[in-house]
Amino acid sequence: MNGNFARLVESGITDCGSCPIQRRAVCAYCQSAELLLLEQMKSYKTYRAGEVITWAGDDQLYVATVVTGVASLSQTLEDGRRQMVGLLLPSDFVGRPGRETALFDVEAATEVVLCRFERKPFEKLLAEVPRLGERMLEMALDELDAAREWMLLLGRKTAREKIASLLSILASRESILLEQAPSDGVSFDLRLTREAMADYLGLTLETVSRQINALKRDGVIELTGKRHVKVADFARLLSETGDDSDGGMVI
Amino acid sequence: MNGNFARLVESGITDCGSCPIQRRAVCAYCQSAELLLLEQMKSYKTYRAGEVITWAGDDQLYVATVVTGVASLSQTLEDGRRQMVGLLLPSDFVGRPGRETALFDVEAATEVVLCRFERKPFEKLLAEVPRLGERMLEMALDELDAAREWMLLLGRKTAREKIASLLSILASRESILLEQAPSDGVSFDLRLTREAMADYLGLTLETVSRQINALKRDGVIELTGKRHVKVADFARLLSETGDDSDGGMVI
DNA sequence: CCCTTTTGTTGATACAGATCAAAGATACAA
DNA sequence: TTGTATCTTTGATCTGTATCAACAAAAGGG
Structure with missing residues (x-):
C-alpha cells in the first residue's frame, strides 16, 4: 500500500536483526533507527484470522509493524455501512504515534503477526532519534499519497x-x-x-x-x-x- | 481539512513573524521551527482564481503554506473524470518534501496567497531542525486521518x-x-x-x-x-x- | 447599458450497481 | 461420513445518481 515498500526492496535491505521476517519482507522500522534500541522494545504477537486488533476508540497502547499476514483498517457509519480505509501488508505500520485513542478498527484479515512497540516509549524514541522521525515522515507521506489515489478510485472509478x-x-x-x-x-x-x-x-x-x-x-x-x-x-x-x-x- | 488547525488555534498562537496572516489564521510552519531561518527563505505569491499552481508531473520547486484563499488538490483519470483529493485552506501545507515531481494538480479555487519555500533548502532545514520534522509528521498524520475519513465518505455515503x-x-x-x-x-x-x-x-x-x-x-x-x-x-x-x-x- | 460567459436550477430518462433471494461450493467439526 | 457454517455465484428487480437537455440567473467586460 505504499511506495516505501518498493524503496526498501530497491535499497537491498535484506534482514532485520532478530526479526523473524525473512529476506525481502523486511520491517521498515528496525532498519531505520538505532537497531538495538528497537530490538529491546519490540515484542511479537499473533492474531487469529478475523480477530479484532483494536477498535476505534480504544486506548492505543501499542504501535506496530505487520510481519506476516494481512490486516485491515476500517470505519463504520452509524447504520453499519463499512469502509476499509487501509490494507496493511507485511512491512506496513499500524497505529498513530501522538494519539491516545485509535480512530479506526484494525482487524486481522488472515492470521497476522505484529511486531509491537509500546506507544509511549516509541514516542520517546521518536523524539530522540531523528532518523526514526524521518522514516516515519516519509512513510506517512507515502501513505497519504496512496490514500489520495484511493480517493480517486472510490469517487470516480x-x-x-x-x-x-x-x-x-x-x-x-x-x-x-x-x-x-x-x-x-x-x-x-x-x-x-x-x-x-x-x-x-x-x-x-x-x-x-x-x-x-x-x-x-x-x-x-x-x-x-x-x-x-x-x-x-x-x-x-x-x-x-x-x-x-x-x-x-x-x- | 486537518486537526492541526484546531490544535494551533487552541494553543493560542496568534501571529507569525512578518507573515501577513493575521491573528487566528496562522501559518503552521513559521511557528514550528527556527522562525528566523524560515523568515529568510519565504516568499509570497498570489494566484488568480482558477489559475493552476502546479500540474501533476511538474518539477516540484517549492513547498508552501496557504495564507489566504482556497486551493484544491486533484487528480484526473485518462478520460477526464476528475476527483479532488484535498481542499487546502489557510494554514494547510502544499507540496511534498522528498519528491521531485508533483503527483497531483494544485489549483487556486479562489484567489490564493501562498507562503512559499524553495523545496531543496526546505528539505535541508527539515533534516537540521528536529522541531520542524516533528511538526511535519504531526501534520502528515492528521491529513492521513482526514483522507481516511474522506474515503468513508466517498465509498459509503x-x-x-x-x-x-x-x-x-x-x-x-x-x-x-x-x-x-x-x-x-x-x-x-x-x-x-x-x-x-x-x-x-x-x-x-x-x-x-x-x-x-x-x-x-x-x-x-x-x-x-x-x-x-x-x-x-x-x-x-x-x-x-x-x-x-x-x-x-x-x- | 447590453452582450457574452459562467454558474446554477430543474426536468426527463437511462443505467450501474444495490438489494433481495436462492442455490452451489467449500471448509470444517463431530 | 454427515451436518453446519461460511463463502461465492447467479438471477430478478429496484433505485439513486448520472446523463442529457433546456433554461434561468449572475457575473464580468466593453
Whole structure:
C-alpha cells in the first residue's frame, strides 16, 4: 500500500536483526533507527484470522509493524455501512504515534503477526532519534499519497476499474516480493474474501463477484479456485484500471 | 481539512513573524521551527482564481503554506473524470518534501496567497531542525486521518450525507476561525462552485445542486444567494452526515 | 447599458450497481 | 461420513445518481 515498500526492496535491505521476517519482507522500522534500541522494545504477537486488533476508540497502547499476514483498517457509519480505509501488508505500520485513542478498527484479515512497540516509549524514541522521525515522515507521506489515489478510485472509478485496480496493486506488490517484473506474469493468492474486497472498494460483495468473473470471462485474469489469481498480461490489466498510462498507482 | 488547525488555534498562537496572516489564521510552519531561518527563505505569491499552481508531473520547486484563499488538490483519470483529493485552506501545507515531481494538480479555487519555500533548502532545514520534522509528521498524520475519513465518505455515503458532511466541515472550520461554538449557529461563504463541490464529493454538479436545495427545503440549512450558507441548528446538520454521533469527522 | 460567459436550477430518462433471494461450493467439526 | 457454517455465484428487480437537455440567473467586460 505504499511506495516505501518498493524503496526498501530497491535499497537491498535484506534482514532485520532478530526479526523473524525473512529476506525481502523486511520491517521498515528496525532498519531505520538505532537497531538495538528497537530490538529491546519490540515484542511479537499473533492474531487469529478475523480477530479484532483494536477498535476505534480504544486506548492505543501499542504501535506496530505487520510481519506476516494481512490486516485491515476500517470505519463504520452509524447504520453499519463499512469502509476499509487501509490494507496493511507485511512491512506496513499500524497505529498513530501522538494519539491516545485509535480512530479506526484494525482487524486481522488472515492470521497476522505484529511486531509491537509500546506507544509511549516509541514516542520517546521518536523524539530522540531523528532518523526514526524521518522514516516515519516519509512513510506517512507515502501513505497519504496512496490514500489520495484511493480517493480517486472510490469517487470516480467504475466497479470493473476498481477491481482491476485492486488486483493490479496486489499483483505488483507480489511481484516486488518475488523480484520479478510484473510484465512477466504474476500469480498470487487473494487472501481476502469478496466481502473484504467490497468493503475496500466501496462496493457490495455481489458486485465484486460479478466483476471478478467478468474479468476472467474477458481473459484479463485467470482464476484457479476462488482465491488464486494469475495475471498473464499485466499491461492489459493496467489498461482496465482507468488510470492515466504514465505514473500509475502508488503501491 | 486537518486537526492541526484546531490544535494551533487552541494553543493560542496568534501571529507569525512578518507573515501577513493575521491573528487566528496562522501559518503552521513559521511557528514550528527556527522562525528566523524560515523568515529568510519565504516568499509570497498570489494566484488568480482558477489559475493552476502546479500540474501533476511538474518539477516540484517549492513547498508552501496557504495564507489566504482556497486551493484544491486533484487528480484526473485518462478520460477526464476528475476527483479532488484535498481542499487546502489557510494554514494547510502544499507540496511534498522528498519528491521531485508533483503527483497531483494544485489549483487556486479562489484567489490564493501562498507562503512559499524553495523545496531543496526546505528539505535541508527539515533534516537540521528536529522541531520542524516533528511538526511535519504531526501534520502528515492528521491529513492521513482526514483522507481516511474522506474515503468513508466517498465509498459509503449517500449524496445527501456527502453534502451535509462537507457543509459541516466548512461550518466548523469557519466557527473555529471566529472562535464561536458551531452550536450557536454559523454562517459562511461557500467559496466553491457546484462543480468543485461535485469533484470533491464524487458526485455530478446537478446532484450537488439538487441535494443542497433539498437540505434547504428541509430546513437543515438556509441559503442567501447561491453561495452564502447559514446553519442555525448544527446538531441537525451533523445528524444528516451519517457519521457515528461520537467522534465525528476530523476537520 | 447590453452582450457574452459562467454558474446554477430543474426536468426527463437511462443505467450501474444495490438489494433481495436462492442455490452451489467449500471448509470444517463431530 | 454427515451436518453446519461460511463463502461465492447467479438471477430478478429496484433505485439513486448520472446523463442529457433546456433554461434561468449572475457575473464580468466593453
